[in-house]
Structures are given as C-alpha cells and as structure tokens.
Amino acid sequence: MSGTILLFAVTAAQVMLAGAMALALARMIRGPRAQDRVLGLDTLYANSMLMLLTFGIRTGSTLYFEAALVIAVLGFVATAALAKFLMRGEVIE
Amino acid sequence: MSHAADLPLWAALLVAFFLLLGAGLTLIGSYGFYSLKSFYDRIHAPTLGTSWGTGAIVMASMIFFSVLQSRPVVHEILIGIFVTVTMPVTLMLLGRAALYRDRAERNPDVPAMDPPRGSLVASQEEEPAAGPDAAAGPSA
Numbered sequence: 303m304s305g306t307i308l309l310f311a312v313t314a315a316q317v318m319l320a321g322a323m324a325l326a327l328a329r330m331i332r333g334p335r336a337q338d339r340v341l342g343l344d345t346l347y348a349n350s351m352l353m354l355l356t357f358g359i360r361t362g363s364t365l366y367f368e369a370a371l372v373i374a375v376l377g378f379v380a381t382a383a384l385a386k387f388l389m390r391g392e393v394i395e
Numbered sequence: 396m397s398h399a400a401d402l403p404l405w406a407a408l409l410v411a412f413f414l415l416l417g418a419g420l421t422l423i424g425s426y427g428f429y430s431l432k433s434f435y436d437r438i439h440a441p442t443l444g445t446s447w448g449t450g451a452i453v454m455a456s457m458i459f460f461s462v463l464q465s466r467p468v469v470h471e472i473l474i475g476i477f478v479t480v481t482m483p484v485t486l487m488l489l490g491r492a493a494l495y496r497d498r499a500e501r502n503p504d505v506p507a508m509d510p511p512r513g514s515l516v517a518s519q520e521e522e523p524a525a526g527p528d529a530a531a532g533p534s535a
Contacts (some may be wrong), residue, residue, distance in 0.1 A: 304407030305400040313409030315418035315452075316433060322418075322444065323424035324455050329429045329437075337434055337493040345428055345441040351474070352421055352444070356414065359459050362398035367456075367471060374474055378481040385488035390494055 312360045319356065323349045340384045347377030399409060406462040407478070409456045417451030420444060433504070434493055445482045450475055 326349055330342030351373045358366030383393050399407070424443030431437045453475040460468040497505040 304402045305397070305403050307404075307407045307411050308399045308402065309489065311414045315414040318415075318418040318422040322422045325422075325429040326441075334469040335434065335493075335494065337439065337489060338464075341428070341434075341438060341441070341489060344489075345425060345444070348441065348445050348449070348478070349421060351478075352417065352448060355456050355471070355474070356418070357450050358413070359410070359456055362463065364460065364468075367474075369459075371474055371477070374477050375483075377479075378485060381485040382488055385485065385492045389488070389492040 311357055313391075315356050316360075317351065319349055319353045323353065336388055340381060340388065343379040343384070344377060347373060347380070353376070397460075404461060406458060410459045413451045413458070417455065420507065424448065424451035435490070438490055438493075442486070445478055450480050467483035470492075471485065483534045 304342050323346060325341050326345040330346065333339045333342055351370045354366045354370040354373065358364065358370070387393050402410075421444035424445075427440030427443070428437050431440060453471045456471045457469060460471075494505060498508055502510050
C-alpha cells in the first residue's frame with residue numbers, strides 16, 4: 303500500500319520535474335538575450351538537482367544525494383562566473 | 396519500490412505530499428519563467444522552485460530516509476541551506492549584469508543611471524534648499 307502510494311507520487315513528481323526542465327531548456331534555447339540563457343541554465347541546474355533527489359527516494363540509495371550536492375555547488379559557481387562575464391567581459395580581472 | 400513496502404502509511408503519505416508539493420511548485424515556477432514577457436519579470440519566477448520546491452523535496456527525502464533507516468538522517472538539509480544562501484547572491488549578480496547591459500545600450504525600458512552623489516551639479520542644486528538650516532549646518 304505505502305509502496306504503491308510512493309511509486310505514484312515519485313513518478314508524478316519526476317514527470318513534473320521533467321516538464322520543468324523542458325521549459326527551462328526551451329527558454330535557454332529561445333531566450334532573446336544572453337542573460338535569459340544564463341538564467342535558463344541556472345534553472346536547469348536547480349531542477350536537475352531536485353530530479354536527482356527524487357531519484358534517491360525512488361531507489362532508496364543515498365548516493366544520489368552527493369551528486370545533487372555537487373550539482374548545486376557547480377550551478378552556483380557557473381552562474382556567478384557567467385554573470386561576472388556579462389557584467390565585465392572577463393571573469394577574473 | 397520494494398524497499399519502501401515496509402514503510403508505515405503515515406510516512407508514505409507525508410513523503411508523497413511533500414514530493415508533489417515541491418515538484419508542482421517547481422513546475423509552476425519554470426512555466427512562469429518560460430511564459431513571462433521581460434527578463435526582469437522572468438528572474439523572479441524560478442525562485443519558486445529554489446525556495447519552497449527545494450525545501451519540500453529535501454524535507455520529503457529527510458522524512459523518507461529517517462523512517463526507512465530508523466535513525467535521524469538530516470544531511471539533506473545541507474542542500475537546502477546551500478541553495479537558500481547562494482540563490483539570492485547569483486540572482487543579484489545576474490540582475491545587476493542585465494541592468495548594466497541594458498543601460499550600456501541605452502534601452503528606454505530601464506530607468507537611467509542616477510547622477511553620482513556628491514557631484515558638482517547635485518551639490519549646487521541642494522544648496523538653496525538648505526536655506527533656514529544654513530546656520531546650523533557647516534558654513535563652508
């Protein structure tokens with residue numbers, strides 16, 4: 303019973319997160335300017351991190367947590383560097 | 396999902412509720428990010444997914460592993476804290492970069508830069524307005 307409830311909830315959550323990732327990817331491809339693409343990449347990072355957490359619940363293994371943490375750190379560094387590049391034209395000055 | 400078959404019913408319901416809440420909020424935020432008109436509207440929408448979306452899914456994962464392993468498992472809170480701390484910083488950086496780019500190409504949709512404070516023009520305009528208080532202020 304609880305396995306059925308969890309299977310339904312995890313599947314629905316993964317479908318919704320996949321839709322969110324597809325919308326972020328569509329805006330990243332379409333985005334009229336560079337800052338739209340950077341923000342789309344940041345949203346894609348956040349959504350894929352949440353997707354990995356739901357994969358961890360689905361498989362019952364804690365390995366996915368570490369991958370999600372690495373993705374969160376990399377997403378922050380990438381977005382900060384890209385925003386600095388848009389502002390100044392170079393990352394380290 | 397054979398590992399979850401011996402989970403108590405209340406824990407399964409709680410985990411399912413938080414999972415659906417977080418994923419639904421993330422989907423709403425991403426849809427707003429796709430469909431809003433200007434960049435300054437769009438920059439607000441994904442924060443729905445990074446504040447309550449992340450919080451709810453992290454909470455679901457913490458409840459699930461705590462009940463499954465019969466001990467408190469709280470290391471997922473690291474992700475929640477990290478995202479909560481870093482997301483405003485990145486969005487402030489990105490918003491300022493976008494504003495700088497719009498001002499640099501003189502886009503009429505964004506307000507122009509304020510004159511620098513303490514410049515000659517601004518101080519000459521402020522001088523007569525200080526009239527009655529001139530005795531109290533510095534005479535120079």
